[in-house]
Amino acid sequence: MSEPFFSQLKCRECGALYPKKAIHVCEYDFGPLEADYDYGKIRAAISRGKIQSRPLTMWRYRELLPIDGEPTVGLKVGFTPLVKADRLAEALGVSELYVKNDAVNYPTLSFKDRVVAVALSRARELGFKIVACASTGNLANSVAANAAAAGLESYVLIPYDLERSKVLNSLVYGTRVIGIEGAYDQVNRLCSEIAGKHGWGFVNVNLRPYYAEGSKTMGFEIIEQLGWEIPAHTVIPMASGSLLTKINKAYREAVKVGLVSESKFGIYGAQAAGCNPIAAAQKAGTDLIRPVPKPDTIAKSLAIGTPADGYYAVNVMRNTGGAAEDATDSEIIDAIKLLAETEGIFTETAGGVTLACAQKLIVSGKIPRDERIVICITGNGLKTAEALDGHLPPPARIKPSLREFDALIAK
Numbered sequence: 001m002s003e004p005f006f007s008q009l010k011c012r013e014c015g016a017l018y019p020k021k022a023i024h025v026c027e028y029d030f031g032p033l034e035a036d037y038d039y040g041k042i043r044a045a046i047s048r049g050k051i052q053s054r055p056l057t058m059w060r061y062r063e064l065l066p067i068d069g070e071p072t073v074g075l076k077v078g079f080t081p082l083v084k085a086d087r088l089a090e091a092l093g094v095s096e097l098y099v100k101n102d103a104v105n106y107p108t109l110s111f112k113d114r115v116v117a118v119a120l121s122r123a124r125e126l127g128f129k130i131v132a133c134a135s136t137g138n139l140a141n142s143v144a145a146n147a148a149a150a151g152l153e154s155y156v157l158i159p160y161d162l163e164r165s166k167v168l169n170s171l172v173y174g175t176r177v178i179g180i181e182g183a184y185d186q187v188n189r190l191c192s193e194i195a196g197k198h199g200w201g202f203v204n205v206n207l208r209p210y211y212a213e214g215s216k217t218m219g220f221e222i223i224e225q226l227g228w229e230i231p232a233h234t235v236i237p238m239a240s241g242s243l244l245t246k247i248n249k250a251y252r253e254a255v256k257v258g259l260v261s262e263s264k265f266g267i268y269g270a271q272a273a274g275c276n277p278i279a280a281a282q283k284a285g286t287d288l289i290r291p292v293p294k295p296d297t298i299a300k301s302l303a304i305g306t307p308a309d310g311y312y313a314v315n316v317m318r319n320t321g322g323a324a325e326d327a328t329d330s331e332i333i334d335a336i337k338l339l340a341e342t343e344g345i346f347t348e349t350a351g352g353v354t355l356a357c358a359q360k361l362i363v364s365g366k367i368p369r370d371e372r373i374v375i376c377i378t379g380n381g382l383k384t385a386e387a388l389d390g391h392l393p394p395p396a397r398i399k400p401s402l403r404e405f406d407a408l409i410a411k
């Protein structure tokens with residue numbers, strides 16, 4: 001890409017401009033820095049046809065992503081299926097429902113491959129040799145895999161008590177996995193200190209403005225896969241709240257650069273009841289986020305007690321006429337089973353949260369039954385298998401005999 005579409009970083013609070021370096025907070029008001037683009041230039045440069053002529057990956061929207069040159073990491077990430085979920089729609093009593101299925105994102109089966117593709121491509125442009133992250137599991141998997149494939153050294157820091165498969169899915173790539181005796185917030189705080197001292201590229205700390213933009217591609221894909229329309233209602237899981245704010249940004253940018261016409265849309269956030277700082281604030285009608293010091297939920301990937309983008313997420317929901325919900329552990333399990341039984345999609349606990357909350361928003365009338373709904377499934381069920389322990393019947397067991405088989409199915 002020769003023309004620079006991505007111009008600078010900009011403070012989300014005061015609008016102060018900064019150079020495109022590994023920085024993430026405004027020095028005047030500590031506001032988060034965000035990528036800023038030359039939208040006029042992008043509008044002139046892209047079109048639906050141009051995008052559609054490109055390979056089916058997230059990089060088909062590259063003018064709206066914050067790197068200077070060609071991407072070098074995660075070239076095959078994205079363009080996951082948008083499934084028209086008619087059987088689930090019938091179960092929920094709604095007329096038009098889609099599942100955006102990032103449970104099958106390449107290569108590590110969660111939407112985090114999108115953010116990592118951008119962060120590590122940018123990390124290379126900025127000259128980092130060592131990359132790292134603070135993670136609730138999926139981000140660690142993705143940093144480990146994509147860094148390995150790019151030949152970058154990596155460290156991933158996680159709460160020590162994550163699901164077995166999430167830990168294994170980091171270890172296998174040869175990254176350094178460090179389990180911290182504490183909750184995610186403590187992991188994150190430590191990572192800020194390490195980034196300051198060692199100068200590594202932490203994808204979600206000092207590289208956060210670049211990392212976060214990767215989530216927009218989920219929104220661009222939804223629009224394109226709906227035939228270039230913004231869905232009326234989108235339900236999104238929230239941990240830090242970043243994905244939700246970036247899908248909103250994607251919908252707005254798509255209008256701004258002329259890819260879709262403007263239409264009214266609602267953005268809805270989903271959290272676990274055992275760690276619901278953003279949902280609780282939204283329900284209480286405030287944008288003051290009260291931290292949850294000790295998260296207690298099977299949805300460990302969403303267990304962030306002090307969400308960095310919580311304030312912005314609440315404001316997106318308010319400004320779009322959306323809302324938030326939260327789901328208990330048993331509601332999460334029921335939703336995982338419902339999605340599997342109706343659509344053949346096995347999601348991790350975060351997806352159970354999203355579907356359970358979507359269901360509640362429909363029942364309460366906050367999402368109308370006769371308008372188009374998209375729910376974002378962001379991670380794979382094979383990574384949180386233990387959440388289902390004791391919730392599924394064991395397989396039948398018989399001798400290799402036709403008599404025993406016939407007796408079994410006659411029951």
Ligand SMILES: Cc1ncc(COP(=O)(O)O)c(C=O)c1O
Nearest residue numbers: 138239240241242243301378379
């Ligand atoms: C599967 C899954 N879904 C959703 C999220 C939410 O991400 P965000 O921090 O952007 O709100 C995460 C975060 O780790 C996740 O692992």
Ligand SMILES: [Zn+2]
Nearest residue numbers: 011014026031
């Ligand atoms: Zn500022």
